[in-house]
Amino acid sequence: MHAGSAGTLADGRRRSDTALELLQAQRPSAWPRVLLDRAGRYDADGAxxxxxxxxxxxxxxxxxxxxxxxxxxxxxxxxxxxxxxxxxxxxxxxxxxxxxxxxxxxxxxxxxxxxxxxxxxxxxxxxxxxxxxxxxxxxxxxxxxxxxxxxxxxxxxxxxxxxxxxxxxxxxxxxxxxxxxxxxxxxxxxxxxxxxxxxxxxxxxxxxxxxxxxxxxxxxxxxxxxxxxxxxxxxxxxxxxxxxxxxxxxxxxxxxxKIGAAESPGTTLVQLSGAVAHPGVVEVPLGTPLREIVEGVGGGVARGNLKALLVGGAPGGFLPADGLDIPLTFDALEAAGAGMGSGTILVVDDSACIVDVATLMTRFMNDEACGKTIPCRIGLKRLTEIGERFTSGLTRPTDLTVLRDLCADVRDSALCGHEYAATNPLLSGMRYFPQEFEDHIARGTCPAGVCRRLSVAAALA
Ligand SMILES: Cc1cc2nc3c(=O)[nH]c(=O)nc-3n(C[C@H](O)[C@H](O)[C@H](O)COP(=O)(O)O)c2cc1C
Ligand code: SF4
Known part of the structure; x- marks a missing residue:
């Protein structure tokens, strides 16, 4: 069930900008199916x-x-x-x-x-x-x-x-x-x-x-x-x-x-996206090491080297490349600073800047906040601004400390969970890639060459 015709996926769903392939061919046959056990065995538009x-x-x-x-x-x-x-x-x-x-x-x-x-x-x-x-x-x-x-x-x-x-x-x-x-x-x-x-x-x-x-x-x-x-x-x-x-x-x-991990049994759907060779959706037994999902099913990074995984969507957390042995369970991911979240795994290769990706996710979370709670309304805006100081070469020496303190304050005052999770990308980015943040401050450079210092000359060039 991998490739369909130009207009449809092989399972009969209409191909649109967003419909994803099921990664069936790459999935180990020993993995049990619970959720998609019946998928493709009947016409969901039919009788x-x-x-x-x-x-x-x-x-x-x-x-x-x-x-x-x-x-x-x-x-x-x-x-x-x-x-x-x-x-x-x-x-x-x-x-x-x-x-x-x-x-x-x-x-x-x-x-x-x-x-x-x-x-x-x-x-x-x-x-x-x-x-x-x-x-x-x-x-x-x-x-x-x-x-x-x-x-x-x-x-x-x-x-x-x-x-x-x-x-x-x-x-x-x-x-x-x-x-x-x-x-x-x-x-x-x-x-x-x-x-x-x-x-x-x-x-x-x-x-x-x-x-x-x-x-x-x-x-x-x-x-x-x-x-x-x-x-x-x-x-x-x-x-x-x-x-x-x-x-x-x-x-x-x-x-x-008895499927998967003792504390998180059963299977779950996982979506691989970003710089992965085979993006798509796959049903995975919980407890499976991320390596088996990213490399085994997803075929690893499409180009270059694996730098990080952003697990759990925009409110998720980064794991470094050596986190591939972490099992996909609620507790293991939480302990590592990520989370199951939406079930997506964004594969990040070494052409990306972690500060840039973390700031982008924080900006999204800020834009989506409803504004009811003041620490979320103001705190996420400030976190985004500080992140953008990093990515535009305008950091202040204290920015790393301010970022850490503000993340802690915002987490402490969460009403609905949105603001708590919104700090995950920056916090996990600082935890696993501190050097990238420090280089943006101390040297004013982006090690990945993604962030550019803002200058009038550059703007006019
Ligand atoms: C900001 C925010 C967004 C959420 N979005 C979803 C969502 O899209 N789908 C969902 O099932 N749960 C979402 N949740 C979790 C729900 O509040 C709720 O916990 C969940 O639907 C309960 O289902 P479960 O017990 O089966 O996990 C969200 C939570 C927060 C804080
Ligand atoms: S924490 Fe939740 S309720 Fe409060 S502003 Fe943020 S999104 Fe709204």
Whole structure:
């Protein structure tokens, strides 16, 4: 499934500026598949029966023979952790919501994919929309929700169409809707298209947007599982988290728990981009050393030498070239100053300047901040300005100290997590590439030759 015709990818998705290839050919056959197990085995624009023949909805058809508590126990025992970035245990979130007494509960599938460079959720929703919708139904049954929303970026036209097709098909089959499965369980699933800043992907912001309120992050606790949409208990899960659930219930929690790393079991989608030989999306067992992903699947750097990996998107952290043996787990990446974030790995070769890339990411995070919290509103602007002093040759001797102190202050006062993560590129850049920062100050030069000193002469040249 690597090359398609000029207009389409081999899996039938329309090739657009952003649609990415699945790196199937380069993927070791021993790696188990959970999320894309069914991808390409049915036409996601086609008949509901074809998706069913490929295995979709087989867990849901039998779900009423298992109690909601038992479903939650299976998910807990699988040790599934949320794929939205923070890695929160899914079973714990569901149990909290299940235990609330309320006249109405909700499930929200977060397919917003805030990181504009990431296309993993989009790939999943395009290739197996039924896994996402069946996962939503299972979550709703487990926590006792009768209304669910699947939120997608409105620009993801193929994903929107295919999810809509999956929802309508499930309704017509009597699997969801009033008296689902003829078992007296009502479940309405609605697709919602949203478009806005990156912060819209944050759960409290997403819930405000769904309620038609001004979409700004809110202080937690209370967490949405206790008090979410219209103050009712609401489970918010990333679409990848939910898509893993039908597989877990079909195959058992032990089968899932034994894939990958003990503290982060299962598989996840990873996107390779930047200076890599084979950019694209691949399903990877968690715990896999980054080397096997970047070199084994991605073919290493396209030209020159590997300098760094930016793991986790714009709010992610740099790892140096000798960080390739770090395993892809929430905890190992966090300890190394990066993070799972959006699931992207930007490969940086030695023609790039780390100060320049870190500043670019900080500028993006500053532009996307909603402005509600002062340390984020002002702090990210100042961090961007200082970064740009480095890249334009106008640094002051104290800039490195100011940068470190300001990053620490900004992290300490995070309301929604955006500002905490926004400091990752600069902090990890200073941690692993201090010499590059110092050279910009002490010598006024950029070792990579990327940043140019601003001068009237240069501007007129
Ligand atoms: C600024 C910001 C943006 C976020 N964007 C997303 C996003 O696009 N998709 C997502 O699933 N989670 C995103 N999150 C995390 C969500 O707030 C939430 O934790 C997640 O959807 C929960 O799902 P999970 O438990 O399955 O990981 C974002 C968080 C922050 C702070
Ligand atoms: S931390 Fe930043 S993005 Fe989050 S609420 Fe505050 S200003 Fe908005």
């Amino acid at each position: 509901f029966a074809d998706a069913e023949a490929a295995g979709a909805w087989s867990v849901w058809r039998e779900v009423m023979s298992t109690s909601p508590r038992a479903i939650i126990r299976i998910v807990s025992e699988s040790r599934l952790r949320g794929r939205g970035g923070a890695g929160f245990p899914t079973g714990d979130k569901w149990r909290t919501c299940h235990n609330q007494t309320a006249d109405q509960k909700y499930v929200v599938a977060n397919g917003y994919e805030a990181d504009p460079g990431a296309l993993l959720d989009r790939t999943l929703m395009e290739l197996d929309p039924h896994a996402v919708v069946e996962g939503v139904a299972l979550a709703a049954y487990a926590v006792g929700a009768t209304k669910a929303y699947v939120v997608v970026k409105s620009t993801y036209r193929t994903a929107v169409r295919r999810l809509e097709n999956a929802i309508r098909g499930a309704e017509q089959a009597g699997y969801i809707g009033i008296d689902a499965l003829g078992e007296g369980f009502d479940l309405q699933i609605e697709l919602v298209e949203l478009q806005g800043a990156a912060v819209l992907g944050e759960e409290t912001t997403l819930l405000y947007a769904l309620m038609g309120k001004k979409p700004l992050p809110e202080q937690r606790p209370p967490y949405p599982a206790v008090q979410g949409l219209w103050e009712r208990p609401t489970v918010v899960n990333n679409v990848e988290t939910l898509a893993a659930v039908p597989w877990i219930i079909a195959n058992g929690s032990a089968a899932f728990a």
